[in-house]
Amino acid sequence: MRRTLFTADHEDFRQVVKEFVAREVTPNLRRWDADRCTGREVWLAAGKQGLLGLTVPAEYGGAGIEDYRYRMVVCEELARAGTAALSLSFGLQDDVLAPYVVGLGTEEQKRRWLPAMASGEYIMAIGMTEPGAGSDLKGIRTTARKVEGGWIVNGAKTFISSGMQADGVVTVVRTDSTGGTDAFTLLVIETGMDGFTRGRHLEKIGLVAQDTAELSFVDVFVPEENLLGTVGGGFRQLMRHLPTERLSIAAQGVASAQAAIEWTLAYTQDRTAFGKPIADFQHTRFELAEVTCELEVHRAYIDQCILALNDGELSAVDAAKAKYAASEMQGRVLDRCLQLFGGYGFMREFPIAQAYADARVQRIYGGTNEIMREIIGRDLVGRR
Numbered sequence: 001m002r003r004t005l006f007t008a009d010h011e012d013f014r015q016v017v018k019e020f021v022a023r024e025v026t027p028n029l030r031r032w033d034a035d036r037c038t039g040r041e042v043w044l045a046a047g048k049q050g051l052l053g054l055t056v057p058a059e060y061g062g063a064g065i066e067d068y069r070y071r072m073v074v075c076e077e078l079a080r081a082g083t084a085a086l087s088l089s090f091g092l093q094d095d096v097l098a099p100y101v102v103g104l105g106t107e108e109q110k111r112r113w114l115p116a117m118a119s120g121e122y123i124m125a126i127g128m129t130e131p132g133a134g135s136d137l138k139g140i141r142t143t144a145r146k147v148e149g150g151w152i153v154n155g156a157k158t159f160i161s162s163g164m165q166a167d168g169v170v171t172v173v174r175t176d177s178t179g180g181t182d183a184f185t186l187l188v189i190e191t192g193m194d195g196f197t198r199g200r201h202l203e204k205i206g207l208v209a210q211d212t213a214e215l216s217f218v219d220v221f222v223p224e225e226n227l228l229g230t231v232g233g234g235f236r237q238l239m240r241h242l243p244t245e246r247l248s249i250a251a252q253g254v255a256s257a258q259a260a261i262e263w264t265l266a267y268t269q270d271r272t273a274f275g276k277p278i279a280d281f282q283h284t285r286f287e288l289a290e291v292t293c294e295l296e297v298h299r300a301y302i303d304q305c306i307l308a309l310n311d312g313e314l315s316a317v318d319a320a321k322a323k324y325a326a327s328e329m330q331g332r333v334l335d336r337c338l339q340l341f342g343g344y345g346f347m348r349e350f351p352i353a354q355a356y357a358d359a360r361v362q363r364i365y366g367g368t369n370e371i372m373r374e375i376i377g378r379d380l381v382g383r384r
Contacts, residue, residue: 005303010069017077020049025081032209036201037164038086043120052090053118056098061115068306071095072251079255080262082351084358085210087252089162093117095248097124099241100170104186104229113168113188125166127157127189127215128238137172137184137235142217144173144187150223151175151187153195156216159365163213164201167191171217172234184234188226195220206357242367243319247305249366250319253326254302256355256362257295257333263352264288264337267344278340287340291333298329317379324372327362334359 006014024045032038046052054070056062063070071094078087101113101124116122133139142155153173160169168190176183189196199214229237265288268279278284305322308314334356338345345352363369 003299003303005306006069006073010073013070014073014077016049017051017074020046020051021077021081025078025083025086029081029083029209032083032085036203036208037211038089038209040120040123040165042086043123045120046090047118047120052094052120053098053114054094056102056114056118060102060110060118062098062118066310068247068251068309071248072255072306075248075251075255076258079252079259079355082259082354083209084252084256084355085207087255088207088210089123091248091252092126092161093124096126096241096245097170099244100126100186100228100237103241104237106225108225109188109228116167122167123162123165125160125162125169127160127163127169127171129157129159131156131158137238138179138181140172140174140184142171142173143177144175144185144222146175147221150221150226153187153189153217153220153222156214158214159202160213160215161365162211163215164198164211169215170228172238175231175234181235182232184238185231186228186234186237187222188228189217189220189222190226193220193222204361206354206360208354239316243314243316244309246319246323246366246372247302247309247314249362250302250305250322250326253330253359253362254295254299256359257291257330258299260334260337260352260355261288261291261295264291264340267352268340284340287336291336294329295333298326302326317376320367320372320375323366324369324376327359327369330359330362 024042028042050063051074053062054065056064058064074090075087098114098117101110105113113122117124128137130140130142132141142153142157144151144153153171157171168188171187171189173185173187174183175185195218197216199216202212202214204212268284269277271278302322305314305318308318338352338356341350341352344350347353
């Protein structure tokens with residue numbers, strides 16, 4: 001079936017993204033892996049090209065485009081280049097952090113942060129996960145004590161994406177020791193604040209070029225003007241924005257699987273065995289047929305979720321379904337595609353190998369897939 005998600009305007013935008021990828025991304029992939037970080041230059045280049053801050057209102061320096069299809073184009077082209085690391089970093093900035101500031105920020109905060117986020121000059125991270133608290137956000141122990149003019153924060157975060165480069169971290173803190181959904185608040189902790197330090201640059205099995213860090217807060221004074229949203233409203237504010245984050249993960253999963261199939265089709269038509277291209281063997285054709293069908297069926301659902309998000313109708317349950325289904329599909333497709341590369345599929349010089357390693361975390365972050373099944377299951381039981 002012909003895909004109908006994109007219009008001519010989206011395809012024109014795709015050419016801009018393709019040119020950016022060819023110029024700023026592809027030549028640097030190996031260096032980024034060696035450095036375990038993309039560096040700031042590509043952020044600035046993306047901002048200059050207009051690829052960041054797509055949903056940021058124009059008065060704050062963004063494109064003001066409330067159409068997630070443009071973000072999907074960026075996901076697809078970065079996936080084709082074999083850089084899930086950069087796709088994740090840009091996705092966090094545009095799909096998670098910018099909407100927090102747009103939706104929760106004061107006018108002063110919007111003018112302080114959004115233009116620099118859209119230009120790539122200011123990188124944000126989100127500090128939720130702790131050594132003892134992952135998907136269960138109510139287990140967060142990082143505390144913020146109210147003092148004159150602000151807050152004193154103590155605690156630690158781990159697995160923080162963009163944590164080494166981030167200029168500001170939207171940090172989930174406990175402001176009420178009694179617990180409950182009103183116990184959490186969002187504070188933006190910025191580089192240079194006394195007591196804020198970065199620990200290890202974490203080594204991962206995938207997403208090697210995506211900087212991931214441990215963060216530590218020891219008596220960090222955070223001024224009142226860095227309170228994002230309302231005191232005690234952090235948990236509800238996080239829940240409100242999770243559907244977009246989970247759709248972002250689903251979109252990356254679909255884009256990754258699509259790229260893997262394209263690489264595999266090209267490889268199997270070029271690689272020969274027993275005197276003919278391996279694509280001529282029935283087994284290869286059957287494998288390609290099966291992964292293509294699986295991709296297209298899942299992509300049709302994700303495309304509908306994208307349109308629902310555009311219309312303001314994407315529910316938390318549907319986003320959980322999208323994240324769960326797309327990330328599981330991604331893992332299956334990449335595994336089968338890698339197999340068709342034979343021994344070369346195990347070599348990191350081939351993009352399929354890196355994509356395979358990068359894909360594994362998709363079933364973990366943004367809420368584990370076990371949590372996604374629980375959300376979906378509770379909704380089903382509640383309907384009875």
